[in-house]
Amino acid sequence: MSLLDPSRAQRYMEIALEEAAEAALRGEVPVGAIVVDGASGEILAADGNRTEELRDATAHAEMLVLREAAKIHGGGRLLGCDLYVTLEPCAMCAAAISFARIRRLYFGAIDAKGGAVESGPRFFDQPTCHHRPETYGGIDEIRASTMLREFFQVRR
Amino acid sequence: MSLLDPSRAQRYMEIALEEAAEAALRGEVPVGAIVVDGASGEILAADGNRTEELRDATAHAEMLVLREAAKIHGGGRLLGCDLYVTLEPCAMCAAAISFARIRRLYFGAIDAKGGAVESGPRFFDQPTCHHRPETYGGIDEIRASTMLREFFQVRR
Numbered sequence: 001m002s003l004l005d006p007s008r009a010q011r012y013m014e015i016a017l018e019e020a021a022e023a024a025l026r027g028e029v030p031v032g033a034i035v036v037d038g039a040s041g042e043i044l045a046a047d048g049n050r051t052e053e054l055r056d057a058t059a060h061a062e063m064l065v066l067r068e069a070a071k072i073h074g075g076g077r078l079l080g081c082d083l084y085v086t087l088e089p090c091a092m093c094a095a096a097i098s099f100a101r102i103r104r105l106y107f108g109a110i111d112a113k114g115g116a117v118e119s120g121p122r123f124f125d126q127p128t129c130h131h132r133p134e135t136y137g138g139i140d141e142i143r144a145s146t147m148l149r150e151f152f153q154v155r156r
Numbered sequence: 157m158s159l160l161d162p163s164r165a166q167r168y169m170e171i172a173l174e175e176a177a178e179a180a181l182r183g184e185v186p187v188g189a190i191v192v193d194g195a196s197g198e199i200l201a202a203d204g205n206r207t208e209e210l211r212d213a214t215a216h217a218e219m220l221v222l223r224e225a226a227k228i229h230g231g232g233r234l235l236g237c238d239l240y241v242t243l244e245p246c247a248m249c250a251a252a253i254s255f256a257r258i259r260r261l262y263f264g265a266i267d268a269k270g271g272a273v274e275s276g277p278r279f280f281d282q283p284t285c286h287h288r289p290e291t292y293g294g295i296d297e298i299r300a301s302t303m304l305r306e307f308f309q310v311r312r
Contacts (some may be wrong), residue, residue, distance in 0.1 A: 056223055057232035057255035068213055076213035091272070091279050092255065095248035099213035113284060116247070120284030121277030123247050128269060128276030 009084070012036055012086040013140045015046060016084045016108070019061065020106045020147055023048030030147045033061035034039050035078060038103055044081065052155035061085060062093035062150035066100050077101045087142040088115035088137065094123040105133040108144030165240075165262050168192055169296045171202060172240045172264070175217065176303055180203030180232065186303045189217035189241040191225035191234060194259050200225035200237065210309040217241060218249035222256050242300040244271035248281040254287045261289040264300030 012034060019032025026048070027100050034046040045068035050059045070076050078100045086108040089097060094116045097105055107117065115122045117135060124132040169191060173189025182204070190202040201224035208213045218241050226232050238260040239253055244267040253261055263273065272279045272289060280288040 053234055055230070055232045056226055057257075058219060058223060058252045059232075063214060069216060070212055074211070076207055076211045076215075090248045090251055091277065091282075091284070092251035093248075095246055095251070095272070096214045099248065101213075114286070116251075116277075116284065120282045121247065121272075121279055123277055126247075126276045128247070130270070130273065 002037045009139050012084045013108060016086050017143055019046050019048040020086045022150050026053060028052050030151050031061045031087045033083060035065045036082045038080045038082050044072045060093050062089055063096055066096055087111050088117050088119060089118035090114050091121055093124055097133060098129055101131050102133045104141050105135045107137050108139055111140045165295050169241045172242050173299055175202050175204040176242045180307050182209060184208050186307050187217045187243045189221045189239060191221045193235045193236045194238050200228050216249050218245055219252055222252055230269060243267050244273050244275060246270050247272035247277055247279055253289060254285055258285050258289045261291045262295050263293050265294055265297045
């Protein structure tokens with residue numbers, strides 16, 4: 001299997017997209033994420049954005065799955081684990097992904113307004129970033145971005 | 157009172173330094189933080205780094221006090237609140253501070269290796285940052301940096 005097996009990456013992104021769709025049903029900005037054990041393929045955590053429900057500005061999908069997966073994995077560091085998220089991570093989540101030592105990051109749509117991987121501060125390219133996951137963007141990006149656009153069209 | 161009343165800022169930083177000292181006693185990297193309601197002066201949350209104890213790479217002092225203060229304040233956004241932290245925030249915490257709409261950020265020592273305010277990605281200066289707190293660095297920085305240096309001298 002190549003590092004980026006398209007069918008495998010898309011299967012996992014499909015699950016992240018389902019989490020994003022469930023977030024939208026809860027009235028949350030539709031972003032979903034999962035953490036996968038790279039060796040076994042087991043999904044350690046899956047969740048969507050819950051900033052409104054938890055009234056917590058830090059409750060992005062990535063933060064929730066990193067913390068949940070760390071509980072299962074038995075430690076703060078998720079060595080050998082991969083994170084799939086439907087939207088380019090922001091600076092908070094990119095730094096958390098780095099601290100957790102995620103092996104590979106797969107994301108869907110680019111977030112030119114708030115992203116921090118290919119946009120804005122490009123956190124993983126900074127000298128202050130001490131662990132850089134392999135990063136693959138644009139996975140199922142049209143579905144992820146369409147879901148976000150439709151969500152905001154209804155509300156704005 | 158000026159925006160930066162040195163005696164007031166130092167009194168609050170003193171409390172953050174006490175949290176940092178308690179973190180060191182728990183074997184955690186000594187960083188402490190508090191959130192203060194800017195109008196009443198009330199301390200809404202005070203805590204130190206707990207990444208080891210919670211086995212959670214995201215459990216930086218700033219993240220813990222932002223989440224705790226949000227519960228008390230009744231929402232994810234801490235409008236009119238100020239955050240004091242003994243070390244320059246990293247990108248994760250800087251972004252969380254921005255999302256929480258913290259009014260003023262006071263920090264102690266510069267973190268050239270991992271900071272994201274005056275170092276590295278300078279998150280608040282990025283076009284992808286949509287709320288910039290007023291920022292005052294270097295408050296009691298010698299005490300904060302001495303505490304960190306002594307902690308690492310014993311361990312490395």
